[in-house]
Amino acid sequence: MAALIVEPIAGNMGVVPPNDGFLRGLREISSSEGAVLIFDEVISGFRAAAGGAQAIAGVRPDLTCLGKIIGGGLPVGAYGGRADLMDLVSPAGPVYQAGTLSGNPLAMTAGLWCLDRITPKLHAWLAALTTRLAAGLADAARAAGVDLQVNAVGSILTPFFTAQPVRDFRSATSADTDRYARFFRGMIVRGIYPPPSQFEAWFLSAAHTRADVDRTIRAAREAMRKAG
DSSP: OOEEEEOSSBOBTBOBOOOTTHHHHHHHHHHHHTOEEEEEOTTTBTTTBTTHHHHHHTOOOSEEEEOGGGGTTSSOOEEEEOHHHHTTBTTTSSBOOOOTTTTOHHHHHHHHHHHHTOOHHHHHHHHHHHHHHHHHHHHHHHHHTOOOEEEEETTEEEEEOSSSOOOSHHHHTTSOHHHHHHHHHHHHHTTOOOOSSTTSOEEOOTTOOHHHHHHHHHHHHHHHHHHO
């Protein structure tokens, strides 16, 4: 049996949302060919929406992988999916699976606390904060004459230092990593710690405030001028 594994919202090359119809196309191909469609929602699960990227796209995979968000940020992993596939896993079936951190009591307690507080209101607030930050970064770049594309979905975003829209791996890797490095160092000296790699996603959480976002934008205005 073949399998098709994909991040429904790419996050490990920076945030790159799928084109319209892409995920539906994968579902149709997988179903017609008898392949298992697996969504890696380690980044997008519960962040993009309560039901993950699959809820936004209206596409149900056969299996879903989740990560530390279900442990309140602590190390943990999980997967779930179609009943016939899950029935293959021990003790119901022949496939043995175990892990050092599977069902860790501390991670599970933190995860339950976290998931109980994920609400539509929180998602709306985080999306608004993310939109505010994305717009602020874009404005800071324009003011400094720096080419920048900001991709944002829900509470995650990535500013790519490139002039072309970022829609896939090729356009993502066209970003100017040297300029991002200068920007990163400029943010650090101004008290803001963004991801150190151009190709990492930025995450907003319930701990962030509008004041935090505005402080980040102010620092970005100065750092962009230096990066340019």
